[in-house]
Amino acid sequence: MNLPEHLLPTTVVGSYPQPDWLVDRAMLSKSVPRTRMREMWRVPEEHLEEAQDAATVVAIRDMERAGIDIVTDGEIRRESYSNRFATALEAVDAEHPAIITSRAGFETPVPRVIGKIRRIRPVELRDMEFLRRNTELSAKITLPGPFTMSQQARNEFYKDDEELAMAFAEAVNAEARDLEKAGADVIQLDEPWVRNNPELARRYAVKAINRALEGISVPTVVHLCFGYAAVVPGSTKPAGYSFLAELADSSAKQISIEAAQPKLDLGVLKDLSNKKIMLGVLDLGDPEIETSEVVAGRIRNGLKYVSADRLVLAPDCGMKYMPRATAFGKLKAMADAAAMVRKEIG
Template sequence: MADTAKLLPTTVVGSYPQPAWLVDRDVLTKNNVVPRVRLKEIWRVAEDALELAQDDATLIAIRDMERAGIDIITDGEMRRESYSNRFALALDGVDIDNPAVVTGRAGKPTTVPRVTGALRRRHPVEVRDIAFLRANTDRQVKITLPGPFTLSMQAHDEHYGDDEALAMAYAEVVAEEARDLVAAGADVIQLDEPWLQARPEQAMRYGVKAINRALEGVMGTTIVHLCFGYAALVKEKPSGYSFLPQLADSTAAQISIEAAQPKLDLGILSDLSNKTIMLGVLDLGTDEVETPAIVADRLRAGLRHVPAERLVAAPDCGMKYLPRARAFAKLKALADGAAIVRRELTA
């Protein structure tokens, strides 16, 4: 389990910048759309050498997080074209060769896979990822999975005929994967659920139900991450969540939210008094690197609503689209700012 003895532990949301020798960042950012189907042209390395190249990039991400002083690290998601499609496209019942087009979160046409049969895992998808991470660090380790609600919103259903049934089918396969990841060494499992915010009406009906099914039997620390989208792709963010207090009824131990860029009113955290809060205190939408003092101020603001024992310091969202130097500097400020407040609390 994640180290809960340390006050204000630091972590990342999931992704870290992939090296320019590994991915073509122009392709990555093309059309400002996160890929839901395969985007093989993103990779600069030949397919027969790609896995080893991804291993090397993962080691870079691990060492950067360690050097920055982050307590609970990930593999940086170096092997992923997007946060969701690595898992989503590895399932039986999904037609990835004949995609459909739906309206994305930002109202743009988005190409997505078709669900044409019962969803099943062919094999564990991310177990090698977490095993590699576990073998190469002595820190606490976390791995992320796309949440079942979000997966259901990023596919075109031609099999289940009901949006809730589709989400629950995804929840079954996510739960299987999550349990395998814990067995392979994960201390923390995080479900990425940005679409809860984008589709609040459906989320109210069955979002928490799907999350709870996806976390059934999953040991260790569990997190649900909500966000408004990558800062590089979403410039203007609302100042409040359309779906958040409802997660008090989820079985997740922690709720991860953006707060820095949207300047969130943290009073809403009182509705989540039964949860640990993974608080976004790094604004990824600005070129400015926060000082440790700024990070400390944002954490103090969180402490006005959440006791220190229930607060985890993090960036707002994934760092995939940032330049690596800026991402590292921001993580260093995160660790140093948390250390300032930690000293104040223990003095």
Template sequence: MPKHLLPTTVVGSYPQPDWLVDRAMLSKVVPRTRMHAMWRPPEEHLEEAQDDATIVAIRDMERAGIDIVTDGEIRRESYSNRFATALEGIDIDNPAIITARSGQSTPVPRVVGAVRRTRPVELRDMQFLRRNTAHAAKITLPGPFTMSQQAKNEYYADDEELAMAFAAAVNEEALDLQSAGADVIQLDEPWVRNNPEVAKRYAVKAINRALRGITVPTVVHLCFGYAAVVPGSTKPAGYSFLAELADTSADQISIEAAQPRLDLGVLKELSSKTILLGVLDLGNPEIETVEIVADRIRQGLKYVAPERLVPAPDCGMKYMPRAIAFGKLKAMADAAAIVRGELG
């Protein structure tokens, strides 16, 4: 792990190449069920193509100067669906349809039996990442609360019971990922702010169950949604579920702050945690100047001690053009170096 102040990282995803995925199809939705048609290579060549694209993503992060890299989530159609649909108890052939308040209909996994992890899902991904970088390596998993909110429960007595079953499956996976060399393990839990009243009942309990026995640094990430899918004008200026994460066993909390212009005073409520601060606005198609990003880091330092601040993008970068994503990451790495120098 980096020893210097203000180590930079990514939230998880990096843009998948156009030769690998149909980006027009991808841009329409954040899939909850599998979307096999998104992949361009035929099945017999898909794994090799994904491996090659993963190496490209890793090298881009390294060239940009990122300290803690991921595999770019290149093998995933979304941050959550690959893991969620690999579990026993999920009917992947007959999804349910839920209608959001916006009126949009989305296919989601149907839970028809006991949720169990019967095989590793991301283990090879972590092994591949570890073989292909000497940098600190982070891997991400969908959080149990979020997965329970993205599924149709047709088996468990209530959604809390479902969330705890997902938590047990995530924990088994996380323990394997830790053994495979993960330096950091992150849970993506954006839905805690979608349904804060329900989250207050059992989200922390589920997150803590998912992280049981993990000894490497752990992160909980929450955001307001991909900038390509959720316009910045609709994003709130504050989180409805944030201070509660102080009670999680996670070492670090990752938040979106740049695009929604978050009031960073809320970070005082997480004084026991390291903060992954979103300093890259992914809704802005322009590459921020180094000075703009440096100033966002300085603003964070008004509320968080330097040893507890990790500059990061607001969210995953998969929906962005690759050249823009790379430029933003380089600006962030350069900005962190400048502010690090100011700290002495």
């Protein structure tokens, strides 16, 4: 499978809305779980995989109908973008969690790392194989980044957080190699936490990312964002990234940024002139479906800073917390806008 040859290809960040018959969306909306949230699933365990498969096909077909060029499996089988992979690793204890209190005073249960982290089995391999069987389009799969996972766990074994992040990176790399063999055209690491702790990130995040992507030959992406729009209101989002230019030194071919909702000053992209940019052009905090003309304006703005051959178009973040009709409408507006701008630039 090859990537699309036309300029301004469209993709998604990763997740797509899970249907109400599959998950308790009210429960889902209250948090982004770090441990497991098995009670979120509405379908009994013995039928869950079949139900998730059916919902995954729906997500893939929606992306295809909307005109998306590089599709994912919608992350339908995940309770959050990170917990399914992290809690499947040996020595990551999610059954007896620790509590981490945020600066804002929120308490979150997180897994404890109680020994040497090892990937004892593939975690997302079946997901990738299923996606590959069910679409003729280019296929992307996402993994939680090693720095982010190290920040979402309590370290009770490794000498410091850097050693913990490098252990996670080794596990991610083993998984990524299997996903590439299974037909992934693009592999993306989600690393939103580099923004939460930029001082620590400057010390070893790029080193961990590079270890995680070692030996991967398909295009690779690192995704950054300011948090799900449903969880982090736009009014509290910063105007810029505290950790971005540093990713110029990463081995990732693309950097994915949230730009539409925070109205990011795209001048920051000059520091990433050696990368392709996956640009967020859909504001997921706005319940209205943007017109294709509004989205085209955001694409044109991106083209002032990034050449068309280096620009990939996407929503700001994952879409799992949105109503499905809204998510579909926004994706279609983005695909239509991309077609419009392609004609303009010839």
